[in-house]
Amino acid sequence: MNEKIKELAVQAGAEYYGTRNTGEAMFGTLDVDLEKFAELIVQECATVAGGLHHVLPHQAELTSAVIKQHFGVK
Numbered sequence: 001m002n003e004k005i006k007e008l009a010v011q012a013g014a015e016y017y018g019t020r021n022t023g024e025a026m027f028g029t030l031d032v033d034l035e036k037f038a039e040l041i042v043q044e045c046a047t048v049a050g051g052l053h054h055v056l057p058h059q060a061e062l063t064s065a066v067i068k069q070h071f072g073v074k
Contacts, residue, residue, distance in 0.1 A: 004044065012037035042071040 006025055010016050013036070015028035050064035068074065 008040040
């Protein structure tokens with residue numbers, strides 16, 4: 001599992017216990033705020049899109065705003 005996704009899951013309330021031999025992440029609770037987890041992922045995507053200003057100088061901020069608006073994230 002991607003390290004960033006693990007970090008976001010923990011921020012949403014999951015308890016990360018490590019990784020199995022198969023590479024599968026082990027979490028000790030299912031009491032995760034899924035809405036918060038989704039918002040964190042959307043926010044991360046918007047941040048990445050906004051960081052593309054060196055490649056797409058006029059479109060990066062707009063792309064970031066459109067992603068947030070589409071998912072209703074501030």
